[in-house]
Amino acid sequence: MHSHTPPACLLGIDVGGTTIGGVAVVTHPDGAVDILATGERPARQGRDALVEDVAAVCDILRDAVDGRAVPRSIGIGTPGKVDVASGNVSDIANLSVDTVALGSDVARRTGLPVQVENDVNAAAIGAARMLGTADAHVVAFLNLGTGLAAGILRDGRLDHGARHTVGEIGHIPVERHRWPCGCGQRGCLETAGSGGAVTRLWPYDSPPMPGLLRAAADARSPRHAEAVDTKRTVVRAICDAIDVLALAVDPDLIIVGGGMARTGQPLLDALRGELHDRASASPFIRSLAIPDHLRLAPDALPLGAIGAALVAP
């Protein structure tokens, strides 16, 4: 008789601007992922608080799975500039962190191996896995969050490029309004095609995108004309980002995620409408069938934390 050994599980942490969220997952050979436990803490400012809070969420998860599974590793998805080899992170603006040795500090605090990854890349892994995209060789994940960025997966592995800049397409400066961007340039796609941009451009609803699309579709809305104009600006910028991915990466699937993706079908319809218009004018673009490759990320799942768990060593 074998003695009963609990299975190994993976911990995944998603560092957000307001919350540190985490999951404990077990993976199956067929690719399925089961969530055993979730936990979270409010995010605090500063380097020491960040390390403490991440370790505290790991402790919460360990307690939650105690007796059912044995945590084997920790993956962390975080904003900022991530060096995946060292686990060092710099410039986490929302949490007032200049630099932090997040990987080694959390490993020391928890005694588990830690892998740190960019938050959009982690969400890309989580979204691709939870959508069940096993037969897609190249997957692009477009994150419509506070900013605009993408993660690229090739045969399930992240493309990091030479200096972890792959997917920073929100800072391609081609948007016609030439609004200033936090990066110092003007006209970045992020200044029109991100959640942060829509919050700025449509301050009448919260969250803004569903209200913007409703007002643009309703000729009796008192702000109808403004809504039509703003919707066009936002949708064009997002579709420019989609075209960049389609033409530069040629993915099997483009998954749209991030907070704005919770708008759901009305957002997907708006994007597909703009993409169909572009295709109607160009046999070349039409041949790429870009609207057919667009998917919404699965709603109501902590994709960033799940993906972080899956990048762990």
Ligand SMILES: [Zn+2]
């Ligand atoms: Zn920029």
